[in-house]
Amino acid sequence: xxxxxxxxxxxxPPPPSAYAEADRRQAIEDLLRGNSFGPAGMGKGPFSLxxxxxxxxxxxxxxxxxxQPIRALILVLGPFxxxxxxYLMLVDQHEQAVTTGAMExxxxxxxxGRRGLHNEAAELLIQRLEDRVTLDxxxxxxxxxxxxxxxxxx
Numbered sequence: 001x002x003x004x005x006x007x008x009x010x011x012x013p014p015p016p017s018a019y020a021e022a023d024r025r026q027a028i029e030d031l032l033r034g035n036s037f038g039p040a041g042m043g044k045g046p047f048s049l050x051x052x053x054x055x056x057x058x059x060x061x062x063x064x065x066x067x068q069p070i071r072a073l074i075l076v077l078g079p080f081x082x083x084x085x086x087y088l089m090l091v092d093q094h095e096q097a098v099t100t101g102a103m104e105x106x107x108x109x110x111x112x113g114r115r116g117l118h119n120e121a122a123e124l125l126i127q128r129l130e131d132r133v134t135l136d137x138x139x140x141x142x143x144x145x146x147x148x149x150x151x152x153x154x
Contacts, residue, residue, distance in 0.1 A: 001036055001038075001044075002036070002037055002038035002039070002042075002043075002044050002045040002046070002047065002134075003035050003036060003037055003045055003046050003047070004031065004032065004035050004037045004045075004046065004047050004048070004049050004139075005032065005045075005046040005047065005048060005065060006032075006048035006049070006063075006067070007028050007031060007032065007048075007049050007051070007146065008048070008049070008050040008051070009024075009051055009052070009146060009149060009150060010050050010051065010052040010061075011052050011053065011054075011150070012024075012149055012150050013150075015149070017095060019091075019095040019098075019099075020091065020095070020149070023091060023145065023149075024145070024146065024149045027142045027145035027146055027149075028142075028146065030142055031139065031142040031143070031146075034138070035135075035136070035138070035139040035142070036134070036135055036136040036139050037049070037133065037134075037135050037139055038133065038134040038135070039062050039070070039071065039073075039132065039133050040131060040132055040133065040134070042062070042070055042071065045064075045065070046065050047062055047063065047064065047065070047070075048062075048063040048064065048065065048067050049061070049062055049063070050063065051143075051146055051147065051150060052150070053077065053150045053151070056076070056077055056078075057074050057075065057076055057077060058074070058075040058076075058077050058080075058147060058150075059072055059073070059074055060072065060073040060074075060075070060133075062133075073129070073132055073133065075128050075129075079124060079128070080121065080124065080125075080144075080147065083117055083120060083121045083124070083144075084121075084147065084148045084151050086117055087114065087117045087118070087121070087144075087148045088148055088151065090110055090113050090114045090117065091114070091148075093110050094107065094110045094111065094114065097110055118141045118144060118145070119141070121140075121141070121144040121147075122137055122138075122140035122141040122144055123137075123140075125140045125143060125144055125147075126140050
């Protein structure tokens with residue numbers, strides 16, 4: 001099964017809080033622990049992925065195990081903008097709810113909204129990469145977390 005063995009976020013702003021940093025770190029750890037990422041026509045891998053945003057576009061710089069460039073894929077971010085904005089807002093609300101000791105029901109409601117956004121973004125990412133990269137749903141969810149991290153403001 002083709003997979004990722006390294007993830008780099010290039011040009012990512014520093015996380016705005018320890019909570020956001022932990023969220024980003026957890027997404028990378030989960031992704032590296034188990035993922036399915038198979039670029040079309042590039043063999044079985046394993047692969048390294050450098051993610052960056054340039055001029056309003058997401059660049060997936062796919063590299064081999066030795067970190068040598070293979071191919072770069074470019075996605076327009078327009079279809080993801082609302083999802084990214086809403087996701088970052090929910091991350092902030094979740095952090096505030098947890099740190100202020102909000103009722104458990106509020107934290108769970110925010111979690112449900114966050115999961116829903118993750119799912120919608122994962123489906124969109126899979127659709128946008130169709131015929132270029134095969135990835136499973138969980139890999140797409142975690143990649144979206146990292147794509148959103150590239151947009152976090154300090």
